[in-house]
Amino acid sequence: METTTPQPVKKFKSFTYRTSAEWKSERQGFLSSDGKPTLDISSPPEFKGIPGVWTPEDFFVAAVEICTMSTFLSFGARKTIPLKSYKSSAAGLLENIDGKYRFTKIIVKPEIVVEQSWTKEQVEEIVHIAHDNCLIANSMTAEIIIEPTITLV
Numbered sequence: 101m102e103t104t105t106p107q108p109v110k111k112f113k114s115f116t117y118r119t120s121a122e123w124k125s126e127r128q129g130f131l132s133s134d135g136k137p138t139l140d141i142s143s144p145p146e147f148k149g150i151p152g153v154w155t156p157e158d159f160f161v162a163a164v165e166i167c168t169m170s171t172f173l174s175f176g177a178r179k180t181i182p183l184k185s186y187k188s189s190a191a192g193l194l195e196n197i198d199g200k201y202r203f204t205k206i207i208v209k210p211e212i213v214v215e216q217s218w219t220k221e222q223v224e225e226i227v228h229i230a231h232d233n234c235l236i237a238n239s240m241t242a243e244i245i246i247e248p249t250i251t252l253v
Contacts, residue, residue, distance in 0.1 A: 117133075118133060118134070119131060119132065119133045120132050120133070121141065124140075126150070127142050127143045127147075127148060127149045127150065128140065128141070128142040128149070128150045128153060129141050129142070131154075139154050140153045140154065141153060141154050141155065141156075142154070142155055143155060143156075144157055144158075157192065157194060157203075160192060160203060161190050161191070161192035161203075161206055162190070163236045164190060164192075164206045164208060164234070164236050164237050164240070164244060165188055165189075165190035165208050166236075167234045167235060167236035167237060168188070168208050168210065168230060168231065168234050168237070168246065169186060169188060169210065171230040171231075171233050171234045171235075172186065172210070172212075172226060172227060172230035173186070174230075175226050175229050175230050175233070176226050176230075179226060181214060181218060181222075181223070181226060182214050182215035182217055182218060183212070183213070183214055184213040184214060184215060184253060185211075185212070185213040186210060186211070186212050186213075187210070187211050188208055188209055188210040188211065189208075189209050190206060190207065190208045190209070191206070191207050192205070192206040192207075192242070193205040193206070202241075202242070203240070203242040204242055204243065205242055205243045205244075205245065206237075206240075206242050206243070206244050206245070207245045207246075207247060208244070208245070208246050208247070209246075209247045209248070209249070210227065210246065210248045210249070211248075211249045211251070212227070212248055212249070212250050212251070213250075213251045213252075213253055214250070214251075214252060214253070215252070215253060216252045216253065218252070219252075220250045220252065223248075223250045224248065224250065227246060227248045227250075228246075231244070231246045
């Protein structure tokens with residue numbers, strides 16, 4: 101009878117992220133985190149907040165957009181993608197479902213420019229890998245849709 105040595109279990113690191121919010125007046129306050137600039141925050145104007153100030157809804161949509169870009173850049177670097185530029189826009193749909201507001205869909209539209217040494221299919225593969233590995237999107241119940249525009253130069 102042959103015995104096998106059990107393989108060690110891979111342990112993943114855990115991380116904690118800390119922020120602090122402080123009320124200023126009405127529906128406005130400050131958001132801070134050690135070593136980062138303080139941001140003015142508010143509820144959105146649709147919910148009697150202050151126009152022109154960052155809201156939780158903005159951050160929610162932006163979190164998916166930023167994570168999508170960061171994850172794309174990470175996987176692209178591993179594959180040495182000849183990236184010339186990346187920019188994106190995102191829109192989140194907030195709907196009232198069963199008497200409670202929730203984001204039901206977030207659409208991220210990256211515009212990616214790469215050198216012609218790659219094909220659109222190769223770039224799309226990195227986009228899909230990034231989407232599948234975006235930890236923010238994987239933590240949400242909203243449908244996340246990525247609609248890339250890829251240009252070869």
